[in-house]
Amino acid sequence: MTKQIHLAAQLPGIHNVTVWSDPRSRSQIAIGSFVHLARTAERGKFDFFFLAEGLRLREHKGSLYELDVAGRPDNLTMLSALSAATTRLGVAATVNATFNEPYEVARRLATLDHLSGGRTGWNVVTSFDAFTGENFRRGGFLAEADRYTRAAEFLATARELWDSWAEGDVLADAATGRFVRPGAGEFAHHGEHFDISGRFTTPRAPQGHPVIIQAGESDPGREFAASDAEVVFSKYNRLDEARAFYRDVKGRLARYGRSPADLRIMPTATVVVADTDEEATAYADEITRAQVSPQTAIAHLEAVWGRDLSAYDPDGPLPDIDPEPESLVLKGHSVFRTGRAETARRWRALAEERGLSIRELMIEVHGGQTFVGSPHTVADAIDHFVQSDGADGFVFATHLTPGGLDDFVDRVVPLLQEKGVHRPDYTGTTLRHHLGLAPRPRAERTSGNAREAS
Numbered sequence: 001m002t003k004q005i006h007l008a009a010q011l012p013g014i015h016n017v018t019v020w021s022d023p024r025s026r027s028q029i030a031i032g033s034f035v036h037l038a039r040t041a042e043r044g045k046f047d048f049f050f051l052a053e054g055l056r057l058r059e060h061k062g063s064l065y066e067l068d069v070a071g072r073p074d075n076l077t078m079l080s081a082l083s084a085a086t087t088r089l090g091v092a093a094t095v096n097a098t099f100n101e102p103y104e105v106a107r108r109l110a111t112l113d114h115l116s117g118g119r120t121g122w123n124v125v126t127s128f129d130a131f132t133g134e135n136f137r138r139g140g141f142l143a144e145a146d147r148y149t150r151a152a153e154f155l156a157t158a159r160e161l162w163d164s165w166a167e168g169d170v171l172a173d174a175a176t177g178r179f180v181r182p183g184a185g186e187f188a189h190h191g192e193h194f195d196i197s198g199r200f201t202t203p204r205a206p207q208g209h210p211v212i213i214q215a216g217e218s219d220p221g222r223e224f225a226a227s228d229a230e231v232v233f234s235k236y237n238r239l240d241e242a243r244a245f246y247r248d249v250k251g252r253l254a255r256y257g258r259s260p261a262d263l264r265i266m267p268t269a270t271v272v273v274a275d276t277d278e279e280a281t282a283y284a285d286e287i288t289r290a291q292v293s294p295q296t297a298i299a300h301l302e303a304v305w306g307r308d309l310s311a312y313d314p315d316g317p318l319p320d321i322d323p324e325p326e327s328l329v330l331k332g333h334s335v336f337r338t339g340r341a342e343t344a345r346r347w348r349a350l351a352e353e354r355g356l357s358i359r360e361l362m363i364e365v366h367g368g369q370t371f372v373g374s375p376h377t378v379a380d381a382i383d384h385f386v387q388s389d390g391a392d393g394f395v396f397a398t399h400l401t402p403g404g405l406d407d408f409v410d411r412v413v414p415l416l417q418e419k420g421v422h423r424p425d426y427t428g429t430t431l432r433h434h435l436g437l438a439p440r441p442r443a444e445r446t447s448g449n450a451r452e453a454s
């Protein structure tokens, strides 16, 4: 059966996808930039607009890392504003389960679901480093091994809070003088990470629960996706790797009584469109070289080598000195977190085999655009990727803020609609509906007082 393609847009902020130095780039923080991109996505009948989250500014050799954008607004606040600037587009926030409390996060997500009329998604990330943790009250308090047990309990607790109100609990009945049913909002959760009880302040949201998104890739991360997520945001956008990831994660669902249709896998992707394939290829090379500047190439190599390599020529060969994989020169960057000795070995072998300079190697391993070509070429490639089970759709990030998605929406989306693989218009109002996911029934409360009949 032909699959429908799910589309999302991301204003990426951090990472070298965003070329902030391009003269066409506008503010990375002003509301106007976010509204432009969100409305473009809505014009293209996308499923949702997505914001990643970085809770600590990165540091490089002891100073702020400013080759990428540094500094960003708070996701839930920004998406609350965007929900008023759009009418159908889903709004999905990355919100960390390691440094927050379930009561606060559940309340803010339920509020966003009310504001948006049922368009909220939550990307439950765990983060990994004590460096980020230093910003928070208990300073780097969680061991890496406990991240997913806390995230699972965090989500379970949030679900109990969302289910503490039933639809119809707000009576507002002037005749009887009753505003709410007596048991409304009561909850009690006693667990390893959270021991809380009381009443939840926010009545039941239109979707009940936001759509749950997951973005980790370790084995516990994939299990968490299989047990709890409805969307996986993945980094695998090369077809062979993507198909292996897709098979692996979808294959885990049955263990949790779920079927492959209960989960959408959406890799991050970039797209470069021009009149002809040749023009698009030339433009894509230009973008890639802007994303992997000589300075970025050296910084990424330093991150893996664990030492200062500023004396090396980015257009020259790799340094012959050995890496110091235990030393951390680029802090807060997830890509260079583990396995640096192995990465250095792999990179050296690749550079030697192909005769690549430092910058060419960095372009090979971190650069490159996912879909490049004329509108027809791009539409065919996206469709092929999805129909051959590499993904269920994509989260598009653009190098230009905020106009980077305009061409795709104006020139490629109509072709996907003509092919019958992308909706010509929205058919529902909630994010769960756009994604083709079943509504989530409310779990009956297991604690608290018996509910009074209305």
Ligand SMILES: Cc1cc2nc3c(=O)[nH]c(=O)nc-3n(C[C@H](O)[C@H](O)[C@H](O)COP(=O)(O)O)c2cc1C
Pocket (backbone or CB within 6 Å): 051, 052, 053, 054, 055, 094, 096, 124, 125, 126, 127, 128, 215, 216, 217, 218, 219, 220, 221, 222, 233, 234, 235, 268, 334
């Ligand atoms: C594609 C992708 C996107 C991610 N986006 C974020 C993010 O926006 N914010 C964040 O704190 N962590 C983000 N993460 C990190 C994960 O939440 C997780 O903390 C990290 O991958 C370590 O978990 P793992 O060991 O399961 O991979 C992302 C990870 C992946 C693979």
